[in-house]
Amino acid sequence: MLGARKVYLIEEPIAAAIGAGIDISKPCGNMVVDIGGGTTDIAVISLGGSVVSTSIKVAGDKFDEYVAKYIKKKYNLIIGERTAEELKQTVGCVYPKIQDNEMEVRGRDLSTGLPTTIVIHSSEMLEALQEPANMIIDAVHSVLEKTPPELAADISDKGIYMTGGGCLIDGLDKLLQERTGINVMIAQDTVSCVALGTGKALDNLDALDEKSRR
16 A cells, blocks of 8 residues: 555646646636647646547557558558657658658568568658548547637637647647647647646645535
C-alpha cells in the first residue's frame, strides 16, 4: 500500500489547458485539441470544467499506421513502426509544402522478401496522412457544433489551442485553421502540457477539494 488517502481525477484536455498557461477558471470559453499517441481529446473549457468534449482513437500512432499502410499499398514494401514514425516526423505533412522534401526508406519487398531502399516525398506523405487528419478535424467540427453560442464566440475571438506531440505534424495547425476559419495556436512545451498541467493542478488541491464538495 502506498498510503494514498485521496484520488483526484483530472481530464486530459483540462490538464493540457492548464499546462498551456490558459486560465480555465474564467467564464469565457477555451478550446483545446490535445493529440497524444493513442487518442485525440477535444474539449471546450469554461469555469474550470469541460462544457463539451469528445475523445477519438486517432492520434500519433494512427498516423504512423497510415504511413505504413500507404508504403505497403503503393510500393509493396513493409516498413517497421519506428521507420513509419521517422517518416512522419521528417517529411510528413497534412498541408501542401512549398518544397517537396524527401527521405530514403529501407524496408522489405513483399515480392522478393529482400531488403529494398526507396525514396519517399512529402507530397506522398500528404496523401498518406490526409484521412486521419480529416478525422481529427471532423471531431473538432462536431464539438464546435455542440458548443453554446457565447462560448463559441469566445473561441472564435481567442483561437484554438493545440497540445500534445501529435499536433507537431507539419501543417496540421494550418489545415485546422483553414477548415474552421478560427486561428490555431500550438502551445509552448506542447509535448509536456498534460504533465505540467497535472503538476499545477496538484499544487492547488484545495481548489479541487472545494470543487468536489459542491
